[in-house]
Amino acid sequence: MLVDTAAPPGTRWCIKWNHSVAKFTVLDCYQNVAGTMQLERSHQPDFAAGLGHTIGRGEQVSDGKGGYWINAINEPVANNRYALRVGSTDVDHRVVWQYDEHYNEVSLSAHASGQRVILQIIQAAPPSVN
Template sequence: MLEVRDRSDSLLVSLSVPQGEGWCLKWNHSVEGFPVLDCYRNEHGRMVLERSHQPDFAAGLGHVPGRGRQVSDGHGGYWIKDIHEPVPGDRYLLRVGAPRVNHRLVREGKTVSLSDLAAGQRVSIGLRPVPAS
């Protein structure tokens, strides 16, 4: 399960993400306003950053040589693919942006706005194992 929890560990969002499947965190760049994506995958219970989409080389964005490969998206932006970077502890902390930034989770065509739920708050986003039944 992909879970988003607030500072008091209350569950805000829970999404099923079976082995081998993925999701993206999408937000609007705080200066330029265009959408940016970081996409993750469940690799045997581990949260792994797979790719990132960036439509411009704006402040704070860019490819780091040796960390994936940069390819054109065909529309003036680029993907950084094949990152394959495990997230330490299978979770990370995020300060959720205001509605204009609109941090949101995207999974199988569904979108959940974290900014609608917790703008300005610190949340943890993590992959948690589902207990065997």
């Protein structure tokens, strides 16, 4: 297991990665909505190969720096399981989140480059009483 952290309803996190052609950073951001993982929004600094906004899927707004956010995507992730083929260290797929005012970042590429990983929300096991 690469990352195991509490993510109660309302928790947000992003997959941060470097575009393999344009070399800029992209963010795909998720939220736990009542136990369901949803793609909430995405940040893209440019309209590069494979990126862009699809009409009817969220709302595109300027980030004020030449890029844009696609907000209000709000698409549930099937079965709360997002499969990702982790890119090389140049792509540097990372999971980023904030918890109690602390910024956290784990590089998936440093640990699982070229491998398939699953990001998922699971129900916490109830405390056991013996």
